[in-house]
Each structure stands twice: as structure tokens, then as C-alpha cells.
Amino acid sequence: xxxxxxxxxxxxxxxxxxxxxxxxxxxxxxxxxxxxxxxxxxxxxxxxxxxxxxxxxxxxxxxxxxxxxxxxxxxxxxxxxxxxxxxxxxxxxxxxxxxxxxxxxxxxxxxxxxxxxxxxxxxxxxxxxxxxxxxxxxxxxxxxxxxxxxxxxxxxxxxxxxxxxxxxxxxxxxxxxxxxxxxxxxxxxxxxxxxxxxxxxxxxxxxxxxxxxxxxxxx
Amino acid sequence: xxxxxxxxxxxxxxxxxxxxxxxxxxxxxxxxxxxxxxxxxxxxxxxxxxxxxxxxxxxxxxxxxxxxxxxxxxxxxxxxxxxxxxxxxxxxxxxxxx
Numbered sequence: 001x002x003x004x005x006x007x008x009x010x011x012x013x014x015x016x017x018x019x020x021x022x023x024x025x026x027x028x029x030x031x032x033x034x035x036x037x038x039x040x041x042x043x044x045x046x047x048x049x050x051x052x053x054x055x056x057x058x059x060x061x062x063x064x065x066x067x068x069x070x071x072x073x074x075x076x077x078x079x080x081x082x083x084x085x086x087x088x089x090x091x092x093x094x095x096x097x098x099x100x101x102x103x104x105x106x107x108x109x110x111x112x113x114x115x116x117x118x119x120x121x122x123x124x125x126x127x128x129x130x131x132x133x134x135x136x137x138x139x140x141x142x143x144x145x146x147x148x149x150x151x152x153x154x155x156x157x158x159x160x161x162x163x164x165x166x167x168x169x170x171x172x173x174x175x176x177x178x179x180x181x182x183x184x185x186x187x188x189x190x191x192x193x194x195x196x197x198x199x200x201x202x203x204x205x206x207x208x209x210x211x212x213x214x215x216x217x218x219x
Numbered sequence: 220x221x222x223x224x225x226x227x228x229x230x231x232x233x234x235x236x237x238x239x240x241x242x243x244x245x246x247x248x249x250x251x252x253x254x255x256x257x258x259x260x261x262x263x264x265x266x267x268x269x270x271x272x273x274x275x276x277x278x279x280x281x282x283x284x285x286x287x288x289x290x291x292x293x294x295x296x297x298x299x300x301x302x303x304x305x306x307x308x309x310x311x312x313x314x315x316x317x
Contacts, residue, residue, distance in 0.1 A: 029228045065261040091260040095252025127251040209226045216232040
């Protein structure tokens with residue numbers, strides 16, 4: 001089963017939120033999911049400690065640079081999807097995790113700073129593809145987007161698309177329910193209502209479906 | 220889409236690709252990363268013995284046999300001689316009612 005690596009050297013881009021939304025939605029749809037928390041801030045672990053984990057999910061904490069490859073190998077087996085949440089820095093841990101990915105997702109806020117720093121992850125993927133002589137599928141998802149698209153968002157989006165970067169549609173919007181995952185744990189379906197819950201659930205589910213299509217080779 | 224399962228997953232369509240996990244491949248990956256500033260940031264383990272918290276000193280001359288007995292007892296227990304003196308001092312304070 002595939003390994004999905006959530007990578008961006010930019011902190012605060014929404015990596016952990018993206019990982020949790022993807023993991024919980026895939027688990028809800030019937031997949032077994034193993035989440036690897038490689039971030040020293042332990043965001044995934046904090047989320048996991050907040051409430052009961054959804055069915056079919058496991059979270060492993062404190063996976064380090066020296067352990068990442070063998071840990072992915074251990075869980076990259078039939079019957080489960082591995083999701084790796086990385087730290088928001090340029091580190092060897094990031095480059096090693098990317099080398100083991102079936103899909104790399106780079107979350108990016110629609111700002112010039114996020115795009116500038118996030119692009120370094122795409123450069124690293126290109127370098128690794130050359131070094132390993134293997135295609136590493138990757139895509140960008142915009143995070144914390146607003147209902148009305150900003151000019152900056154449109155500009156960055158067009159620029160990335162022109163460079164052949166795969167943009168995941170829909171983007172993950174800025175929603176109180178997404179940030180509340182770290183308050184209540186669990187998934188969007190079992191937390192107390194936060195704002196427009198149906199909108200949040202639809203957004204997360206459609207995002208997970210778009211990722212699934214990539215993993216299944218439909219995109 | 221909010222009701223029930225949002226979409227069906229066909230687990231049979233989700234395949235993991237073969238990945239090269241050899242030391243040579245990892246070395247290539249590390250080198251490619253380092254050129255772009257993706258360097259090792261794991262905390263390095265400290266080498267050698269940690270510095271002792273016993274930084275105070277006493278300047279005591281004792282009879283040779285007492286010195287030898289303290290040294291032997293410390294060696295037997297695998298502790299510093301200062302530990303023996305600390306324990307003796309604790310006993311003295313206890314006996315003195317301090």
C-alpha cells in the first residue's frame with residue numbers, strides 16, 4: 001500500500017492538519033492508516049492524545065532521521081496506507097522520507113512566502129528523482145484558503161500550473177473545524193459542531209478523494 | 220457527501236511501488252538533499268562521561284588507613300569518594316540534630 005509524505009520546509013503551512021484530514025477521511029472510507037509523526041513539535045501526537053483515535057488508525061510518534069526508512073518499510077505493507085507528517089525545516093529526515101514516497105503532498109498557503117519556501121520541496125523531489133532514477137509523484141495543495149480567491153492565490157496557482165505542478169483540487173479552506181481537531185482530537189464527524197461542519201466535512205472528503213485518485217492512478 | 224461514507228476505496232488499486240532502500244541509494248538521497256540545504260538536524264548524542272555535578276571540594280588530610288578505607292569502599296560500590304564523604308556528613312548532621 002502506498003506511502004504519502006506530507007512535506008514542506010515552511011513551518012505553519014498546514015502539514016499536520018493536511019495529514020490528519022487525509023488520514024481520518026481515508027480511514028472513514030475504509031482504509032487502514034498508519035500515521036508517522038516525525039515532527040519534533042509532535043502535532044500529530046498531541047491530536048492523537050486529545051481524543052479516541054478513529055477506527056483503523058494508528059499513530060507512531062518521534063520517528064527520527066535514522067529510523068524513518070526502516071519504519072516506512074515496516075508499515076508499507078499490504079492493507080494499510082502510511083502517512084508521514086514531517087517537520088517544517090529543511091532536514092535530512094525530509095529528504096529520506098521523500099525517497100520512500102509513493103506520493104508527496106506539499107501543503108502551501110497561498111502567499112508568496114509560502115510558495116517561495118514550499119518550492120524548495122519540489123526542487124528536492126526533482127533532485128531525488130534524478131538521483132534514484134525513479135519518478136516520485138507529487139502535488140501541491142493550497143491550505144487555509146478563503147471563499148473568495150485572492151489575486152495572490154490566483155497568481156501563484158497559475159505560475160505553478162504553468163510549471164507543470166499538479167495542484168490538488170479542492171484546496172483546504174480556512175475552517176474552524178480543521179483547527180479544532182487539535183482541541184478535540186478524533187475526526188470531523190465526531191467532534192462538537194464548529195462553524196459550517198457540513199462544509200468542512202465535504203471539503204476534507206473531496207480533498208481525500210482527490211488524493212485517493214492520484215494513489216489509484218486515476219489522475 | 221456528508222452522509223455515510225464519502226467515497227468508496229478499492230484497496231486493491233492502492234499499490235506501493237518498489238523503492239530502493241540500499242545504503243548506496245540513501246547516500247545519493249542524502250547528497251541530493253544536502254546540496255539544497257536539507258542537512259542532518261537530529262540531536263547528536265553526547266560522547267563520553269557527563270560532567271559530575273560534584274563541583275565543591277573539601278581539603279581534608281586524614282590518616283592513611285582512613286584514606287585507604289574510603290577509597291576501597293568507594294571502589295567497591297562504584298561511586299566517587301565524594302559520595303562516601305557526603306553520606307558521612309549526612310549522618311553527622313543527623314546525629315547532631317541539624
